[in-house]
Structures are given as C-alpha cells and as structure tokens.
C-alpha cells in the first residue's frame with residue numbers, strides 16, 4: 001500500500017502510529033510518501049520505507065490534518081507550510097482521510113481569521129504573483145521560501 005505521510009502536529013501522531021504498527025508486524029507492505037522534509041525525517045527515524053510520486057504516482061491512502069473544516073467538509077490546509085506538496089500528493093490519492101480536533105471546526109472557511117495559505121513553486125512564483133496581483137492587488141501577498 002502506498003501511503004501519504006502528512007504534515008503537522010496531528011499528522012505526526014498518525015506517522016508515529018504507522019511506525020509502531022510496522023514494528024509490531026501488524027502493518028506490512030507499506031511505502032510512505034512524505035509531504036514535508038520534517039515528515040520525511042520522522043518517517044526515516046521510525047524505519048518507514050519511503051518513496052516519491054515519480055515511483056508511485058498513485059497513492060492508495062492519505063491521512064493528514066487541516067487548519068479549518070466547515071460543515072460541508074471544505075478544508076483549509078497548508079498553514080504548516082507544505083501546501084503545494086500536500087495538494088500534489090493528496091490530489092493523487094484514492095482515499096483522503098482528514099484528522100482534526102474540534103478546534104479546527106468552523107462555520108465557514110476563513111472564520112478563524114488566520115492567514116489563508118497559498119504556496120507556489122519558486123520557478124512559477126513571479127508569474128503567479130503577477131497573476132494574483134491582478135485579482136487581489138499586491139497587498140497581503142508575500143513570498144515565503
């Protein structure tokens with residue numbers, strides 16, 4: 001089974017548990033695709049076999065956290081800084097499970113008043129910024145590397 005390994009404090013518990021089940025022999029034949037460097041390091045330390053999307057373009061299962069979830073199950077993800085990679089990997093998965101606590105549940109997306117994460121690839125960032133600036137104006141747009 002090809003498993004996306006999510007990013008953030010909630011997903012960290014999932015990755016820990018996968019490592020535990022692997023060591024207990026209760027989980028077999030699993031390969032993980034980490035959505036961030038931090039998760040990559042955590043998975044390596046737990047001995048979870050790792051791969052990437054070039055070798056495994058179809059991901060069977062993704063379990064990851066979210067920043068906001070509305071009553072219709074619309075999500076905000078990416079405040080942990082792995083937006084683009086998560087969208088690529090989780091967009092390719094057959095099944096996507098989101099793990100959140102009650103603090104992530106909102107009446108409408110954006111109501112937590114926290115920043116809305118948007119991430120782009122470095123090579124596209126200028127083109128993308130120009131495009132977004134036309135839609136929203138430069139205010140509030142920042143590049144994070």
Ligand SMILES: O=C(CO)[C@H](O)[C@H](O)COP(=O)(O)O
Nearest residue numbers: 008009010065078080081082
């Ligand atoms: O999208 C993410 C990372 O880019 C995380 O899943 C999201 O930020 C939730 O993180 P946490 O479980 O630490 O609250």
